[in-house]
Amino acid sequence: MFSNTVKYKLYPTLLNRFDRFEKGYINETELLNSVNRLPVPQTEAQRKGVSFEEAVIKGIDEEEFDPEILSRVRALLPRPMLKTQVYCEYQIEDVLLYGYVDVLGKMVAVDIKTTSNYQPGCYAVSHQNFYLPALRGKGIRSLKYVITDFKDVYQEEYDHSMDFSAQMSQIKAFCEFLETHRGEITDLRVFGS
Numbered sequence: 001m002f003s004n005t006v007k008y009k010l011y012p013t014l015l016n017r018f019d020r021f022e023k024g025y026i027n028e029t030e031l032l033n034s035v036n037r038l039p040v041p042q043t044e045a046q047r048k049g050v051s052f053e054e055a056v057i058k059g060i061d062e063e064e065f066d067p068e069i070l071s072r073v074r075a076l077l078p079r080p081m082l083k084t085q086v087y088c089e090y091q092i093e094d095v096l097l098y099g100y101v102d103v104l105g106k107m108v109a110v111d112i113k114t115t116s117n118y119q120p121g122c123y124a125v126s127h128q129n130f131y132l133p134a135l136r137g138k139g140i141r142s143l144k145y146v147i148t149d150f151k152d153v154y155q156e157e158y159d160h161s162m163d164f165s166a167q168m169s170q171i172k173a174f175c176e177f178l179e180t181h182r183g184e185i186t187d188l189r190v191f192g193s
Contacts (some may be wrong), residue, residue: 001100004091005094005192006091006095006096006192007095007175007191007192008070008090008095008096008097008175008178008190008192009095009096009098009189009190009191010095010097010098010127010171010174010190010193011097011098011099012097012099012126012127012128013129014034014035014190015127015167015171015174016126016127017034017172018031018170018172018177019032019048020177022170022173028181029043031177032181032184032185033151035178035181035185035187036185036186037187037189040070043111045114045116048114049113049114050193051064052065052112052114052148052150053071053102053112053114056070056074056077056112056165057074057077057084057102057103059114064152066131066150069148069150069151069153070155072148073112073146073148073153076110076144076146076153076155077103077105077110077146078103078104078105078106078107078108078110079105080105080106081103081104081105082106083099083104084102084103084104085101085102086100086101086103086104086109086135087099087100087133088100088101088130088131088135089134090121090130090131090133090134091169092130092168094170095171095175096192097127097130097134097171099128099131099136099145101128101131104135104138106139106140107140107142108140108141108142108143108144108157109131109132109135109137109140109142109143109192110143110144110145110146111128111131111143111144111145111146112146112147113145113146113147113148114147114148114149114174114189115147115148115149116149116151117149118147118149118152118154120154120156122154122156123145123147123156123158124162125137125166125167126145126158126167127141127170127171128143129158129162129164129167130164130167131143132159132162133160134156136160141159141160141166142157142158142159142160143157143159144156144157144158145157147170155165178190179192
């Protein structure tokens with residue numbers, strides 16, 4: 001029987017950290033620090049990504065970036081842009097997934113990504129894809145990632161026909177990790193508190 005009870009509140013960045021943990025890129029302590037939301041200094045790459053998004057959407061500090069790249073990214077955004085930084089949430093069983101999508105159009109949502117090394121198809125199993133069912137009621141038919149490595153611009157687009165089995169498997173594994181380490185978790189919001 002379906003329950004409306006939320007036992008876990010998860011967001012894509014945290015699930016991406018768990019993915020990095022599973023792949024051996026970060027250790028258990030680093031993952032637990034993320035779960036506990038311990039402050040870490042923003043990296044230069046993170047700062048550049050946030051700054052780029054503001055330049056694309058708001059026109060702030062555009063001079064820091066290649067005008068051709070800015071123009072190409074803007075050309076892939078929906079017109080009209082109805083809203084920016086739109087809150088999304090979607091419940092699956094006892095897990096509430098939540099976060100913000102960068103741009104909302106009439107039928108497409110867009111998330112702007114920056115990277116130093118783009119691999120085609122890398123967002124196919126992103127947990128941000130749950131924004132699709134979360135935004136279905138707003139008429140959103142697809143989620144498009146607009147990606148730049150600051151040399152070129154790429155895009156990946158996904159619709160409601162996508163398979164979420166890989167993400168679901170990882171969510172279940174992460175919930176098991178949380179239960180195993182419950183005693184080490186100090187920020188209880190992840191448990192729906």
